[in-house]
Amino acid sequence: MSELQLIGGVKKLNNHNYNTWATCISSYLQGQDLWDVDGGDVEPPVRDDAQGVLRKWRIKAGKALFVLKTTVEEELLDHIREVGSPKEAWDALKILFSKKNDTKLQLLENELLSVSLKDLTISQYFHKVKTLCREIGELDPQARIGDSRMKRVIIHGLKPGFQSFVAAVQGWPNQPTLGEFENLLAG
Numbered sequence: 001m002s003e004l005q006l007i008g009g010v011k012k013l014n015n016h017n018y019n020t021w022a023t024c025i026s027s028y029l030q031g032q033d034l035w036d037v038d039g040g041d042v043e044p045p046v047r048d049d050a051q052g053v054l055r056k057w058r059i060k061a062g063k064a065l066f067v068l069k070t071t072v073e074e075e076l077l078d079h080i081r082e083v084g085s086p087k088e089a090w091d092a093l094k095i096l097f098s099k100k101n102d103t104k105l106q107l108l109e110n111e112l113l114s115v116s117l118k119d120l121t122i123s124q125y126f127h128k129v130k131t132l133c134r135e136i137g138e139l140d141p142q143a144r145i146g147d148s149r150m151k152r153v154i155i156h157g158l159k160p161g162f163q164s165f166v167a168a169v170q171g172w173p174n175q176p177t178l179g180e181f182e183n184l185l186a187g
Contacts, residue, residue, distance in 0.1 A: 013072040018097035019135060025071055035064040035086045043087070061086055068093075105139045108132055112145075116157035122186040126178075129154050147178045154181070 007028055013021040029035045047054060064086035069077060072093070079096055080089040112132040117125045129150060137144040145153075155166050162185065169176065169184065176184060 007067070007071065010071065013076055013093070015076075018093070019138060021071070022094070022097075025067065029064055029067060029086070032063075032067075034060050034067065043085070065089060105136065105143070108136050108139065109143075112136065112153060115153070117159050117162075122182060125157070126154065126182045129157070151178060151181060158185075 007024070010021065010024040010028070011017055013025075065083070068086060068089045069080060072080070076093070076096075079092050083089045083092060112129065115125075115128055115132065120128065133145040133150050133153075158166065165185070169181070
């Protein structure tokens with residue numbers, strides 16, 4: 001149980017948070033020296049030697065698999081239940097969630113166009129817009145959303161009370177970056 005508490009506030013993998021989960025879990029696994037997601041340690045040694053290399057690999061792989069299997073929602077566990085290595089589990093989940101999916105892309109774009117400040121803080125609102133834009137870009141690199149379009153989306157979803165401020169900023173000769181724009185609105 002203490003092993004899972006080290007992972008912090010990472011939510012279990014579900015149908016909506018693959019990118020965040022993958023980023024956090026890969027960092028955790030590498031930080032615990034359990035498995036290098038993109039590099040070595042993916043295949044077991046051919047045989048054991050005097051230092052017990054195969055045994056050590058199996059122990060590390062078992063710990064990594066434990067982390068992977070306990071940080072996914074139950075309905076996703078079936079996709080990795082029978083795998084024999086962390087790489088097999090990682091690849092199965094990656095394939096499952098990384099497919100270019102037109103329906104998901106359309107849903108993300110619709111959500112982006114309808115997102116608004118409403119009851120969110122400025123920071124939460126910017127985070128939501130940035131996350132949606134990043135996910136759209138990951139699903140379709142040709143649909144990547146740049147900072148200027150992101151600012152237009154953000155401006156569109158602001159409360160009416162911000163419109164005079166936005167109009168003033170838009171009149172500036174040097175437009176603020178996205179980060180500067182966020183700081184101006186939050187300040």
